[in-house]
Amino acid sequence: MADMMSECMDSESTSAFSPADPSIDSLFFSKHNLSVETYQIFKNDVDVLLSGKAALAEQPMFIQKIIRTCHEMLATYEDEKAYLMSDVLCTWAMRQQKVSIGTLWTQQLHYNQLETIHQEFEYFGEVLQHTISGLEYLIQFFPAQGFEDMHAKFKQMAHYFLYYSIIVARQPPSVIVKCGEAENHRRSRFWFNTEIRVLGGRAFGLETTGSGIEVQCYLITDETAKQLLNNAYFEIFESEEFSIEPPTANFHVKEHRGLKAKFDDMRISKKVQLRRESVATKRYCLCYNIRLKTSCGIDLVGKKVSLPFAVLVGPKSDVEAKLFLERSFADLVRQPLSEIPGHVSALEMADQLEMKFQAIVETPQKSTDGPAIIQPRMFTSQAKEHIIKRLKPSPQGYIAIDNFMKLPVAEEFQQKKTNTTEGDWKLVPFFDWFFKLAETVNKYLYHMWFDGLIYGFCGKEEAEQLLRSVPRSVLLVRFSDIEQGKVKISVKNSLGEMRHHWYEHSDLNARPLSKELLSNPKFSDIELIYPDIDLEVALGGRQKPRRNLPKHLQPNDIYFDNQGAATSAF
Template sequence: MSVVMSEMDMESSSAFSPSEPDIDSAFVSKHNQSAEIYQSFKDDVDALLAGKIAAHDQPAFIQRILHKSESLLIAFEDEKQHLMSDVLLAWAIKQQRASIGTLWTQQLHYKQLDTIHLQFEYFGELLQQTLSGLNYLKQYFPNSGFDEMHSKLVSLVHYFLVLGGSAFGLDNLGEGVQVQCYLITDETAKQLLNNAYLEIFESEEFAIEPPTGTFQKKDTRGLRAKFDDMAIVETPQKNSDGPSIVQPRMFTMNAKQHLINRLKPNQQGFIQLDNFMKMPVAEEYQLKKSSTTDGEWKLVPFYEWFLKLAEVVNKYLYSMWYDGLIFGFCSKEDAENLLRSIPRSVLLVRFSDIEYAKIKISVKDRNGEIRHHWYEHTDLNARSLSSELLANQRFAQIDLIYPDIDLEVALGGREKPRIRVPRNLEDEIYFDNQAAATSF
């Protein structure tokens, strides 16, 4: 029995979670509560295995251990629910948004998996220690209650085979093993977005068909499951190479104020979630099925309008956005006022407030006349916006990009039109001399 006790003592050395600043306080509280119940459970198991309980007292003592194991299961379920919903699912949903952002925002968000892995590691370790104790009880004190409790705890294990898997020896045995991983898929995320996050916990698993992941060793920090649909950068050519992370251009205060006003905050300055998820702010013309001309206008909520613009910028306009050539979020009236404040001819590139995924070019020409042009984001497949601004005669007489950026310098210069001029013909003496030059 002393060997059994020493093994359990060694296993329980790190039951309590350390007070690390990167781990959320809710998890620390829940995990330490689980650890306290486990410690009481372990003390009773140690006493029983060490022979400290008289034979006539053992039945009642075993019932006491079973009661504590039930309390421990409830605590584990609560901790599991927090990790799966408040931590992992929240990360996965946010990842869908970060996937259309810049590489910098994606990389920053993706690094949070290290912290999530650590949280699952703590929980997985405590779960493994509890299962180990129940195994000893099943071996030395056979009881249907221990069998039932062991079975219930084993049902939790599949959640932690990917994250926190080293507690089960996966870091030594699992490299290259194919597993079914319960992480959210892109398709599930789309359904959640369409459902505005309502009733998302009806199913324990947050995946329609769990994707297959392969365990891979990463340095000495445990195992991760590699999911192709969550990949954010291609594998560098060399181990020493890494992706170039560029800090994105931040929103100006004017842009932030414009977006906040569109979300209609209340008198206390708070924005309702429904305003972000459901409030219509733009329109999109959609063709009816089997028609090339007949369609109808569809209202677009704020989140869809905003995220589509982020996608358009990332796909077509990233360089211009990063270089400050796109003003961005601005109403038509504000754009006209800004253009009037500039004495020279100038244009301003902005996002349409009312038409879904359209780019607006507001222009003030040399006569002071203001006009507005628009482009579908699909138009940018054929020609980049910078090329359009240089080549289109609508913008030929424009000197600046708001506020004072020389258009030709910023975009590379316009192509000069070819001016047709008469050929410079040789005089008559040249032709007269050709006969002499070629005669023998």
């Protein structure tokens, strides 16, 4: 029997523990090698003991040596485990929170990093499982020698490691809106996907024992989520206002890339009629009920909770802005349901605003349109600098969160409900100005923005300075800093004269800007779109002037002296 156990240990030791993939980070490589080296000492001594090569008188010495090696392994394994959990997985999860407000392309790029992390978890899981297996052999042949205590400690480590290796790999969006066509169907406007994933776990048989196991998903309030932080066994009750579809998914393994439970095409459904204000201030989470068991008898039972999100009965930009700040700057990974800090780094704010702008621009126009995973257009450093200046950063490079929500940066004329000609100018805070521009690009300027024909964030003086640097007639399409939602066309004609023309979003709805730039006489002598893009080549060529056909009645010229069209293209 001892020979058979020794052979089994030999077969286990042939597994390649040391990472060979260049994507594995060097710090993990060094920590894992220390674990493997310590394990190899343990294994060699166990081989001698189990194979009968050690004389009876030498066995107590080998047993004590193995016990000492076990203590060393506990320290080195704990160091590697802590690195994987804190430095690798926690860092990934914190970044996941931030990119969750971005496009699907940005989120997918970050999600792909899990392949490397999964591999690192597999390496550690293998050496940990082999250690536990070796201790089980020792307990069988050398009971009551101290191996039971070591076995319990390593098994406890494995339980912690495996349970926290189960993660919410894909998070729900920060805001789920129920509006438009969806109101008739009582479901959220756009579907979304979430995923539970087990990192590593193959050495413990989870890919075999877990395949086909069902995972239940509940929609809970943030109050219930707080209860779960204090009591993991707290009984879950579903939200009274909403339910989640689908409520279950099953774990599966595909292409040896880990155990995953995919909740595809998720939607939120209303249970009762709701007022917009009644739910706007509430936060919800998805709670996944996990029940897995390893091949060595470790039960992995518990609940995994998603990042908080809002469910809106209709669009509400201030709530969306608040959720943007929560996902971008609150420490929700290390301190779930924590508050937003009062000040944030200007550089970090610029990066988050870029991702949010991209996400709004890439939002499908209709609920029937599938979201496309394409690389979004990035902000230039000039655009980021221009945006951040509008938020009035401190000399130390920090931005007050209140500036994002409250600082007025533009104006908008609002007509009185009782009078179509009178109204008042309303100050527009930064978030409203910024979101409105992204929506305008999404609805009216998407292709021009994606093709780089819109310069974007730029003031009047800066635009004139840029145009002067171009020797030919040129125009620059930019967003208005002062007037809410307007697009400005800054022009330098062939004589070097500067002019600025503006368009309302209603104008852009009437005719695409690309056609307007080609057909409007104000731009007829313009050759380039800044900096050096041929206007006609980029937009498809100007229309030739129409030849006026002779009228049958032929009135004289004086007849038309005081007449003109009541409407124009704009």
